[in-house]
Amino acid sequence: MIIALLSDIHSNLDALDACLTHASENGADRxxxxxxxxxxxxxxxxxVDKIRSYVxxxxxxxxxxxxxxxxxxxxxxxxxxxxxxxxxxxTLSPESKAFLxxxxxxxxxxxxxxxxxxxxxxxxWDYVDAPNAARSSADAAKATYTFSGHVHEQxxxxxxxxxxxxxxxxxxxxxxxxxxxxxxxxxxGSVGQPRDGNPSAAYTLFDPVSEQIxxxxxxxxxxxxxxxxxxxxxxxxxxxxxxxxx
Amino acid sequence: xPEQLTPGTELDGFHVGECIHSGAQGQxxxxxxxxxxxxTVMKVPRLGASEARENLISFEIEAMIMPALRGPxxxxxxxxGDLTKTxxxxxxxxxxxxxxxxxxxxxxxxxxxxxxxAAIADAIHSLHLQEAIxxxxxxxxxxxxxxxxxxxxxxxxxxxxxxxxxxxxxxxxAAGSVPYISPEQVLGVRSDPRSDxxxxxxxxxxxxxxxxxxxxxxTMAGMRDRLxxxxxxxxxxxxxxxxxxxxxxxxxxxxxxxxxxxxxxxVAFDLRNPEQLALTKRGSKLLRASFFSQMRRWWxxxxxxxxxxxxxxxxxxTTPVIMVAVDxxxxxxxxxxxxxxxxxxxxxxxxxxxxxxxxxxxxxxxxIGATDDQSASGIHLDHLVRLRHWVEPLRLPTWRLSLHVIExxxxxxxxxxxxxxxxVDIILLGAPSPTQHSLAWWRSVASTVTANARCSVYVVRIPxxxxxxxxPSTDFAxxxxxxxxx
Numbered sequence: 001m002i003i004a005l006l007s008d009i010h011s012n013l014d015a016l017d018a019c020l021t022h023a024s025e026n027g028a029d030r031x032x033x034x035x036x037x038x039x040x041x042x043x044x045x046x047x048v049d050k051i052r053s054y055v056x057x058x059x060x061x062x063x064x065x066x067x068x069x070x071x072x073x074x075x076x077x078x079x080x081x082x083x084x085x086x087x088x089x090x091t092l093s094p095e096s097k098a099f100l101x102x103x104x105x106x107x108x109x110x111x112x113x114x115x116x117x118x119x120x121x122x123x124x125w126d127y128v129d130a131p132n133a134a135r136s137s138a139d140a141a142k143a144t145y146t147f148s149g150h151v152h153e154q155x156x157x158x159x160x161x162x163x164x165x166x167x168x169x170x171x172x173x174x175x176x177x178x179x180x181x182x183x184x185x186x187x188x189g190s191v192g193q194p195r196d197g198n199p200s201a202a203y204t205l206f207d208p209v210s211e212q213i214x215x216x217x218x219x220x221x222x223x224x225x226x227x228x229x230x231x232x233x234x235x236x237x238x239x240x241x242x243x244x245x246x
Numbered sequence: 247x248p249e250q251l252t253p254g255t256e257l258d259g260f261h262v263g264e265c266i267h268s269g270a271q272g273q274x275x276x277x278x279x280x281x282x283x284x285x286t287v288m289k290v291p292r293l294g295a296s297e298a299r300e301n302l303i304s305f306e307i308e309a310m311i312m313p314a315l316r317g318p319x320x321x322x323x324x325x326x327g328d329l330t331k332t333x334x335x336x337x338x339x340x341x342x343x344x345x346x347x348x349x350x351x352x353x354x355x356x357x358x359x360x361x362x363x364a365a366i367a368d369a370i371h372s373l374h375l376q377e378a379i380x381x382x383x384x385x386x387x388x389x390x391x392x393x394x395x396x397x398x399x400x401x402x403x404x405x406x407x408x409x410x411x412x413x414x415x416x417x418x419x420a421a422g423s424v425p426y427i428s429p430e431q432v433l434g435v436r437s438d439p440r441s442d443x444x445x446x447x448x449x450x451x452x453x454x455x456x457x458x459x460x461x462x463x464x465t466m467a468g469m470r471d472r473l474x475x476x477x478x479x480x481x482x483x484x485x486x487x488x489x490x491x492x493x494x495x496x497x498x499x500x501x502x503x504x505x506x507x508x509x510x511x512x513v514a515f516d517l518r519n520p521e522q523l524a525l526t527k528r529g530s531k532l533l534r535a536s537f538f539s540q541m542r543r544w545w546x547x548x549x550x551x552x553x554x555x556x557x558x559x560x561x562x563x564t565t566p567v568i569m570v571a572v573d574x575x576x577x578x579x580x581x582x583x584x585x586x587x588x589x590x591x592x593x594x595x596x597x598x599x600x601x602x603x604x605x606x607x608x609x610x611x612x613x614i615g616a617t618d619d620q621s622a623s624g625i626h627l628d629h630l631v632r633l634r635h636w637v638e639p640l641r642l643p644t645w646r647l648s649l650h651v652i653e654x655x656x657x658x659x660x661x662x663x664x665x666x667x668x669x670v671d672i673i674l675l676g677a678p679s680p681t682q683h684s685l686a687w688w689r690s691v692a693s694t695v696t697a698n699a700r701c702s703v704y705v706v707r708i709p710x711x712x713x714x715x716x717x718p719s720t721d722f723a724x725x726x727x728x729x730x731x732x
Contacts, residue, residue: 166411168409174408177409181306181329
């Protein structure tokens with residue numbers, strides 16, 4: 001079994017399609033979507049439909065803060081993010097909104113835990129952006145492998161010794177052995193809105209049998225995706241971020 | 247944990263044979279089957295109550311890094327056991343002698359030491375090219391094979407840039423072997439490949455003198471001494487040692503990594519071509535630095551910390567050796583300045599790049615009664631002078647440059663051999679001249695070298711002047727099929 005881990009898709013269907021194709025070409029037979037399916041991008045309906053189509057074959061889907069905001073009108077978001085969520089709310093079908101609303105915050109399977117932000121208090125959407133934050137999330141997840149998004153970057157956190165964690169910046173496309181002897185927390189990267197200066201879509205493959213993880217970057221037409229955001233009349237900032245990968 | 251392993255048992259399909267090593271860290275058993283086409287051994291940790299964890303981390307690191315390593319300088323990895331149940335590692339068994347055994351026969355003379363040292367440097371260079379650092383270079387971990395190659399063993403402290411460092415932030419005293427570890431390792435830095443060059447220098451010092459340059463300190467304060475301490479010059483301990491060997495050894499064990507050799511390939515080259523080495527004060531000194539100058543270094547070193555030694559990952563890339571093939575038989579060929587310009591451009595990328603200039607001249611039979619000028623050595627010298635003349639406009643310091651005239655009737659294979667033996671990263675040579683036509687390329691030295699080199703090859707051409715802008719870009723007749731489809 002090879003699991004494709006996709007997070008922070010943000011209504012970017014072009015990027016999602018590119019990652020799904022890349023994943024299946026590289027042997028993925030299981031899919032996990034780690035939240036923030038919508039927000040920012042121009043194709044919320046198509047993105048939700050695509051992800052729902054993977055549910056019957058056992059896909060794992062958890063809720064992100066943008067998915068939550070469609071229902072709860074998050075007050076903490078900035079204006080541009082809020083405008084995009086208001087537009088998404090109007091655009092999505094009632095079934096799609098019900099699907100997003102039904103999603104769990106955390107899912108466990110075997111040695112793995114799937115959660116959008118920190119498992120320590122998933123409803124607070126805390127960022128896992130340092131070894132200590134990774135440790136508290138993994139402690140709360142009580143899992144060997146914790147997979148998360150929310151931070152829009154790829155990073156591999158790991159336990160060095162009891163209570164002490166470290167961070168490793170992975171090289172895309174290079175498999176990393178991650179033995180179940182120690183605990184790991186992977187930030188799988190953002191499919192639909194990368195922010196590390198590289199506009200290509202990011203996702204990750206995990207093989208639980210050989211205990212290997214491979215972080216990937218996938219080139220797609222990000223300029224076309226940015227154009228669609230402008231055409232939909234959504235805030236310019238979101239288009240600009242896609243063009244710059246920032 | 248399993249019972250202690252005994253010969254005759256079977257573990258995960260491996261038949262365990264005789265125990266060939268039993269030490270504090272663990273045991274090594276021969277594997278009698280299955281047959282892999284090469285001899286294999288199983289390494290099993292010794293798990294007492296206290297040291298268990300540390301031993302297992304080194305197994306975890308070996309199981310992570312060894313499968314990613316290639317080449318003749320590391321044992322082939324076969325399998326690793328489940329660390330939580332039956333920790334073991336099965337690898338190729340390398341037949342040879344570890345250098346600690348060699349040390350028992352006393353110091354080695356320079357002539358014997360240089361090829362062994364160059365072989366160690368080759369092995370380290372190959373590891374660094376693969377983005378890995380050994381971090382435990384010492385005589386016990388260097389196996390000398392019958393063919394003169396060195397194989398590195400024991401990767402329990404190693405680091406690979408593409409994998410998380412399981413020893414990161416471990417401030418343990420023993421992240422390395424006390425006599426050999428570099429000053430930056432003492433401070434806990436685990437990202438600098440030049441740490442292996444420091445350890446190589448300590449090994450060379452020990453093999454040449456029978457003594458350790460920094461002793462075997464038992465305290466952290468004693469370990470920190472190597473951040474500033476000037477070791478006794480090896481020629482004081484071995485008066486027969488030639489200055490070039492002291493130069494090489496002392497440059498390897500400079501406390502500041504920036505002052506050391508930046509690439510193990512350069513160490514190998516200097517050990518193989520000592521006559522080309524530019525000697526500095528290092529080579530000739532017979533006294534340690536003065537008390538006051540050592541105190542000054544101590545004062546600066548006392549505040550040194552990890553932060554000052556941070557190395558970016560890009561620095562793990564190598565510092566290339568560039569080889570240029572110069573046709574000294576035709577010094578006025580119009581391609582000469584073009585080749586020289588390309589060489590200068592390539593060298594300008596880093597002040598650490600080294601240049602090897604090679605001229606292959608056809609070996610001429612020496613006629614009976616020939617005068618000295620016409621003799622083989624006279625011809626050799628003549629080409630060496632021309633080579634020096636060719637490279638002079640580049641104004642390279644002598645330590646960046648070496649000149650070689652090689653007599654051979656087969657320039658292609660001579661250049662290829664020379665490049666491989668000297669870990670050359672880039673070969674520069676001229677294309678056949680524009681007056682020779684397309685067929686000449688297939689017969690040229692440039693084409694054979696390009697096709698068979700193990701490194702990058704830059705083929706330098708003179709841009710052909712005077713062609714009208716709308717003329718076709720090649721001289722080749724278009725493929726008739728292609729013509730039809732067009």
